[in-house]
Amino acid sequence: MIAPATLFEKIWASHVVSAFEDGRAIVHIDRHLLQETTCEKAFDGLGRRGLSIRAPDLTFAVIDHSVATTPGRTAASFPPTRNSIEAMQRNCGVYGVELFDIDDERQGIVHVISPELGIALPGCTLVCADSHTATCGGLGSWAWGIGTTQVLHVLATQTLIQRRPKTMRVSFTGRLPAGVFAKDLVLYLIGRHGTAAGTGHVVEYSGEAIRSLPIEARLTICNMSIEFGARSGLIAPDDSTIEYLAGRPFAPRGADWDSAVQAWRALPSDDDASYDTEIAIDCTRIRPQVSWGTSPQDMIAIDETIPAPDAAADPERRRVIERALAYMALTPGQRLEGLPIDYAFIGSCTNARLSDLQEAAAIIRGRHVPQGVTAIVVPGSTQVKRQAEAIGLDRVFRDAGFEWRESGCSMCVAGNGDMVPPGQRSISTTNRNFESRQGPGSRTHLASPAMVAAAAVTGRITDVRRLMG
């Protein structure tokens, strides 16, 4: 009899090329994605060693992190990043990598386009020099972020040396209450268990609530695995996954599709498989989440108050809270609801797919962004933008006073000139509220697209449930 295995253990076993005695292994990489800010030195490394790319057919590249989002943009629109964008274009040409360039209809944030184009597939390994690569786990891909040196390893050999991570299962039971979205589930998880809870683990998200989520929402959950400390997150493929992938440009076709589906059906964890760590979350207790500090674990529900440093038992934690409150210009015991904002940002690989834009649009319809608030929508991909325009969402946002931009990472990382000015307060659908993340001195509150939309049209952090009809 074969021992029961988890989803991850099955993927691991099918990708070990050879194992070392010390427990590490060489694993095969099925898909390699490149983005312009983290691979230039890897290409240089190939050049210095006179190597070529081992598997160009498994390699895909896109420009997303540093590209301008203004209409009519080119590589030169934001001068500080022009050289690196041009280096990417040149390197992809020289080494024969297919590049979804700035003006390509397939361009978008790397973790939005890899599911959208059918590049990420269940049971496959996928890497990218970007920590939110875990997003693709929503389709059942073992996907993780790597560094630039490892990009060189993959380019040159299509393999990586890995130590097998531990396994964790997070079970979300019960149904989501109204006004609570996938983003709230993952923010709540991080708020409760902290940003290091997943360290060393591959996290499998399961349970009734996950099963009922559409694929785009599953991608949101897996996206923030890294903020939970885990390099990758996984959700077992099911009918929704298969339906989502059918007909996507790089998904298998014909007889290959049939054998793929058969393989994917065998992936879910066996009933009696065991995990190194288990966490259970009751979804019925979750309310809309908003972060108050400078770490994604600084999280409260909209109707809770900001914790007092004295309440923390650990002196180090006390220092961290004090520092975060000073940076955010907030006080212990304060409520976030009613706090005026300067910026509202809807974008990023966490929350800029079509369903995210629809959830936000449902809140803002018939309302308007007040004077003094800047509200921006940056669709996750050029395709998302086109689809949204086809159903008139761009009009809804524009009529409400939002800017409607071209796709890219934009104000999630503030590497393309889109920035929140120093000291200004932003509410954002992104994944990191680190000091200066959205621009030097910026203050970021993380929340769901619906909560960001609610704040945008009221000018204050607002419980979205008050605006829902």
Added chain:
Amino acid sequence: MEPFTKLHGRAAPLMRANIDTDAIISAQAMVGGQVADPGKVLFTHWRYLPDGAPNPDFVLNQPRYGGTSVLVAARNFGCGSSREHAVWALTGYGIRCVIAPSFGEIFYDNAFQNGLLLATVTDEQAEHVADTLAQATEPDVTVDLETRLIILPDGRPLTFEIPGERREALLGGLDDLDLLRARTGETDRWLETDRAARPWAYPQRKAA
């Protein structure tokens, strides 16, 4: 890669938990392509005042910690993004070892690919090292990778943790790429079997 055996140098305490890669090197400093002097942009938002002058309150700007090559930090150092630029900023500045109770996972991999030693100690040990440094007239430590010992300014030793393979790779200056390239024959054989078993995993693409 340069082998790492033993290091004697100035050590600075930066006892904050969750020092993220954005704090180590900001996106604005790294997105423009190859950073000419990554050591200069290390901890930009902490090290410099908004007008660009050095922030006298920041530990690395204090004369006492000039020429620091060892950092001591609290839990989860290097969490956040995968940018290897964070490691290049540290090594560019002259940091060769970071002592902390835990590290961000991708950062951990990146550091060892660049010869930066990450020495894992307990929370209490990290606090103790920081306190000892703060009290010492000469806040210098010796880090010995062979014996896994940190010798504190008061002469007392402390053992740190490091996985065996990381230690060996650093001691020998070994590079993963050489190892992987030496094994491509195995990869070829694996691929032959896998292509037959999972034809669907290999996309049919026009040449780019």
